[in-house]
Amino acid sequence: MLFRMAHDELTERELLNKLQQKIKDYIDGGKLTSLEEFTFEIEDGEFFETKNPRWWNKTLRLMYG
Structure with missing residues (x-):
């Protein structure tokens, strides 16, 4: 899913690594x-x-705060 939202030169794995x-x-x-x-x-x-x-x-605050 992230791959489709980003630039074609980045793989989904690269995007996930950046986000991580x-x-x-x-x-x-x-x-x-x-x-x-x-x-x-x-x-x-x-x-x-x-x-x-x-x-x-x-x-989060609504449910657990």
Whole structure:
């Protein structure tokens, strides 16, 4: 699925690796606190954080907070 949303020169495995690294960076950097949810979009083969995109419904705090 990710492969179809990104540039043709990147394989799905490469995209998943990039996303996994981005998530690891957030965990290692101590950004994950208090059931905070982060959303990412891809542009030019790179993932970047988006704040409150219209397509996302936050649920963690509602269910577990």
